[in-house]
Amino acid sequence: MHNPDPTDAIAAVTHAAPYPFYARLRAGAPLVFEPTLRLWIATRADVVLAVLAHPALRVRPAAEPVPRAIAGTPAGELFGQLVRMNDGPLHAAHRPALQRALAGLRSNDAPAAVQHAAHVLAGSVRSLQDWCFALPVASVAALLGFGAAQLAPLAQWTREFVACLSPLSSPAQLETASAAAVQLLAQFEVLASRSPRAGSLLEAVLQEADAQPEVQQRVLWANLVGLLSQTCEATAGLMGNSLVALAREPGLRARFEADAQATTALALVAETARHDPAVHNTRRFVAEPLHFMGTDLQPGDAILLVLAAAQRDPQFEPHAPDCFELDRPAHRLLGFGHGPHACPGQPLAQQLAAHGLLALREQSSWLRPGAQLPALRGYRPSVNARIPCFADDAALHRA
Numbered sequence: 331m332h333n334p335d336p337t338d339a340i341a342a343v344t345h346a347a348p349y350p351f352y353a354r355l356r357a358g359a360p361l362v363f364e365p366t367l368r369l370w371i372a373t374r375a376d377v378v379l380a381v382l383a384h385p386a387l388r389v390r391p392a393a394e395p396v397p398r399a400i401a402g403t404p405a406g407e408l409f410g411q412l413v414r415m416n417d418g419p420l421h422a423a424h425r426p427a428l429q430r431a432l433a434g435l436r437s438n439d440a441p442a443a444v445q446h447a448a449h450v451l452a453g454s455v456r457s458l459q460d461w462c463f464a465l466p467v468a469s470v471a472a473l474l475g476f477g478a479a480q481l482a483p484l485a486q487w488t489r490e491f492v493a494c495l496s497p498l499s500s501p502a503q504l505e506t507a508s509a510a511a512v513q514l515l516a517q518f519e520v521l522a523s524r525s526p527r528a529g530s531l532l533e534a535v536l537q538e539a540d541a542q543p544e545v546q547q548r549v550l551w552a553n554l555v556g557l558l559s560q561t562c563e564a565t566a567g568l569m570g571n572s573l574v575a576l577a578r579e580p581g582l583r584a585r586f587e588a589d590a591q592a593t594t595a596l597a598l599v600a601e602t603a604r605h606d607p608a609v610h611n612t613r614r615f616v617a618e619p620l621h622f623m624g625t626d627l628q629p630g631d632a633i634l635l636v637l638a639a640a641q642r643d644p645q646f647e648p649h650a651p652d653c654f655e656l657d658r659p660a661h662r663l664l665g666f667g668h669g670p671h672a673c674p675g676q677p678l679a680q681q682l683a684a685h686g687l688l689a690l691r692e693q694s695s696w697l698r699p700g701a702q703l704p705a706l707r708g709y710r711p712s713v714n715a716r717i718p719c720f721a722d723d724a725a726l727h728r729a
């Protein structure tokens with residue numbers, strides 16, 4: 331069936347086949363102004379890497395540090411404290427504790443947390459999409475030290491809170507997001523009122539933060555909520571797109587089924603993150619006049635960095651960038667960002683998605699040998715995340 335091109339780089343995120351369109355954009359100028367979106371578009375890997383490393387390009391517009399729609403609300407206050415949404419001193423003071431604590435996770439921490447969370451959630455999760463959303467967040471909550479009874483509610487509040495990150499959300503969703511922000515912070519206060527569980531991610535973050543005198547406690551708590559919210563949609567997309575690849579790529583399902591270990595699942599997730607990633611783009615904002623890659627940029631200008639296009643750039647991945655190849659020697663990625671804001675959760679995210687698929691294989695009948703995977707029914711509306719929707723009958727089949 332002929333698939334018309336996406337109308338622009340935002341529509342491409344949720345389009346069935348965006349990659350030929352991305353390739354055409356990549357063949358154009360380093361930065362192309364798209365008047366309808368009022369965005370500069372960057373798709374080449376060298377340009378995306380240079381923008382992400384440029385100290386004068388910011389993660390938020392100077393005039394709007396918090397989106398207008400949520401400014402002055404609890405969701406807006408939490409948003410404004412996230413390292414992801416700040417440059418400068420707040421970012422410099424609070425990122426290292428998160429980064430070091432995540433880097434200190436032991437190799438079996440994530441698999442054990444996923445196993446535990448999968449058993450806890452098994453009775454309450456109803457659809458394949460809900461499973462992809464809830465399991466990674468509940469696993470991070472378990473790693474942080476939350477008890478079994480809190481995992482499902484935390485996953486639900488996180489899903490509600492992340493609606494405030496999308497310009498597509500309705501006023502009702504934004505209100506729910508604020509209520510969820512209040513609940514999430516309250517759960518962390520309760521957790522903090524006790525000594526952190528020995529060996530937990532919370533204990534590691536607090537120990538790392540002790541070594542950093544500029545850390546503000548309130549901002550740190552907001553960023554612990556941030557670990558849940560950064561996990562939520564992106565890891566749901568990574569799990570979901572890996573399931574799409576399992577159904578589409580010849581021979582892949584058989585290899586996945588034959589491997590009792592996590593090796594194939596980890597390679598599947600790594601190649602999916604390269605070939606059909608969860609986060610298609612991010613943005614940077616111009617704070618002062620700047621001559622960049624032959625273009626004059628003005629304060630207020632915004633650049634859309636199409637990470638999903640850049641990591642298929644043959645200059646970045648010379649070997650068959652458009653082919654899905656499980657066994658490539660390295661899965662080079664830009665979909666987790668680069669530079670000062672690069673994702674500190676990348677290894678964890680890949681483990682969560684891979685072990686999430688293994689838990690699904692154990693606990694549901696979809697991934698049982700011979701069972702048919704639910705059909706892809708398009709993608710959830712989003713300006714940056716590619717999260718598949720599966721057929722309506724995708725209710726959880728218990729094994």
Ligand code: HEM
Nearest residue numbers: 413414557560561564565568612665666667671673675679
């Ligand atoms: C498939 C899953 C994930 C993807 C694709 C992803 C992608 C990204 C990207 C692209 C950025 C940088 C955005 C930018 O520079 O504009 C980022 C930042 C971040 N991610 Fe992830 N992420 C994922 C999962 C996680 C997980 C599991 C965690 C932690 C539990 C996490 C924690 C963070 C944090 C804290 C930041 C902000 C870093 C900073 O601004 O310095 N992410 N992520």
